[in-house]
Amino acid sequence: MGCREKETLMNILILGIGNILFQDEGIGAHFIHYLDEKYEFHSSSNTISIVDGGTLAQRLIPIIVKYDKVFVIDCIDALNSKPGDVYFFDYLNAPSEIDWQGSAHEVEMLQTLNMIKMNGDLPSTDVLGVIPKRIADDTTFELSFEIIKAVDTMEDTIIKALKKLDIELVVKNDNITIEDIALISFKREIVNGPRI
């Protein structure tokens, strides 16, 4: 009598990227804190880890390579786009209009993923990108109206993607908004931190 092989465990990483000091450019980091504050994540077979990557860039390499599946949340540039537009794509098959040259941290993140790819260590990586409204001059945690509005789409997109991977999301705090979280994410401890 043979025994049934246990389903393979998949380690999933949701990685928020961005410079929170430059308004919308911090949306990736703010968004993962928002998810972490709003939801509980349940799965019988997979683990979920949420990491605020900020602007750590290449220092994230040892973290990224440990996972089987990675979702990178960041702001991006794209041809013929407007602030608040949301894109979701496989990093290795990025649409041609996508551009990562909008800010220093975007360039660094692209370089980081390329370096991991060249070493042959890149896990399956999807990018959830949003077009920021770029305002210069002041440092503030306030987000633009366009990016606040985009959060609903980003949220729906990531929930659907996670459900396909057997992750069930249960709302634990329905009152939280992205504006609230943007004011505290720099000092907020992540509940669903690295599991591996």
Place this chain on the structure above:
Amino acid sequence: MVLEYKFKYLSNNNTLIKFLKAIVSEMNLAFEIFREEDFIYLYIKAEENELLEVSDKLSTQLPMSIFLKDYSLEVVLEIPNKDKLQIKEDFNLPYCPICVKNVENKESSDYYNPFFKCNICGSSSNEKTLILQEKASNENSLIDFLNNKEVFEFLALKLFENKRVKIKTKLGSFVFYKTSKLKSKDEKVLCTNINSLSKLTVTSKSKTVALLSIEKPVIDFVLNAVYKLNNELDFDTVKIRYAYDLTLYLLSLELQKLEVDFLTYEESDSFDYELNYDSLNDELETLTTPYISIYDEKILLLENKNYDKKLDDVYNKFKSKSKSQLMVLIEENKLYEKSILNIFTTSKYNDNISLYSKKIDGVIDILNYDVPSSLNTIFEEIALEDSGKRLLKNYKEKFPLNFEEATNYQISKREKNSIFVLWDYAAVVLGFDKENTNTTFGSILLENAQKAILQKGPRIDYKLKQSDKLFNKEFDLTKFIKSGISFKLAGVDDKTLSFGYLESYAYFLADIIDSTNSEFPLDGISLSGDLISNELFYKLITKAITSNFNLYYNKDFPIQL
């Protein structure tokens, strides 16, 4: 039957060996003591009933020690054949459980004898007589007493009545008086009743055990909130110790009966009574005790003179304090064959991160800091980029006073090249409140960070300038200051910012460790310098170093001279 006792003892001193030898020698049994790295082994060959007796004796006569971390025992086939231990002269010790037992025994001729001669710990003196005097305007008048107990009862009563008593102790003569409202964090306090520690402080089992240990150290305790509030104190810690000689121990016994739990002591000529003794020689006054920090189970020696004096020769071989400290640490831990990254971070000297390895025939500097001559230099560098210009313009508009004070800030030429001094500059630029003019801004940043009570702070940029070299890296000071200004402009408060500066420093060091290790595999990390004795920083750095490196510290030598 042979029993092996294995003690984990994190010191190179011979105190434990001295006790083991003295206790077991009294029983006329075959035994051997060996030492291997952090472990001391005691082997005893005897019958089972004799071994039980030894165990009983050890449990009652072996004193607690700040260096003794653990022990285990097992039956082995025979006493191993190893090189005999050569024990050199050790240091004078305060008093041990045997001393206490004897001076508290009413049937003993040594009842309340502060000059008890102990065969176990070696605490000894020639027979001496107590001299009790009342200080009068012209000359002191002798007070007669029938026995020693009367002396201690009398003095306890006088202390209870708020009199000042000068007492000759093994550490010198001090004036003692009942502690009322603490005056400063440097006030020296003697706890006379260990069960009452929590009336004044937030204590822990490890701190209580350390106070009572054979080393009788001075320890910084955090004041409890109720005491602080009731006494309207603006400082958070106090230095406390327990009776370090039998005179103070016997006095403490009497004070406990009068519910006097704490005495303040100081060097002074102002007193009402004096307890002295005839002193043909000063052998007892050579006692020295350490000043330590304890976090969880980790003990750091801030001050200590009880170490092998050959370490002084090692220390004095080098001009740079960081190298001296590193080489002493290498010697104490016998790390000559290893590759060690040393982090020396200090409020007193130049900071340094360096790599020691036999493979490179010595030490190379990974990072030194270069403190600028003025804050304007930093602003000029920030303004070289357009984004920096905009940042400074915004800051000047929003915080004009801070900006003005920073541009006028005079930097002393004697400033050390350390992160502590750079914190000082960051605190000036960011306009942190400095109520106490005696403290540096760098200290304010540390105090602020402690008060923030956060799990995570803003990420301050601690970055190295671009370089392909493993060694002599340069710190990017403009990013360090710019990120602080940015968070301040975004509305982050000073305490949170301070916490961010401290936390990000810990992660920065951890990153340097990882990047060095990826290019030059390390066997361990050594931490030294007084900043590691800051409780919050110690917790942050030990949390930030996530890889499984062995962490090394000085053993008997202080973490900074």
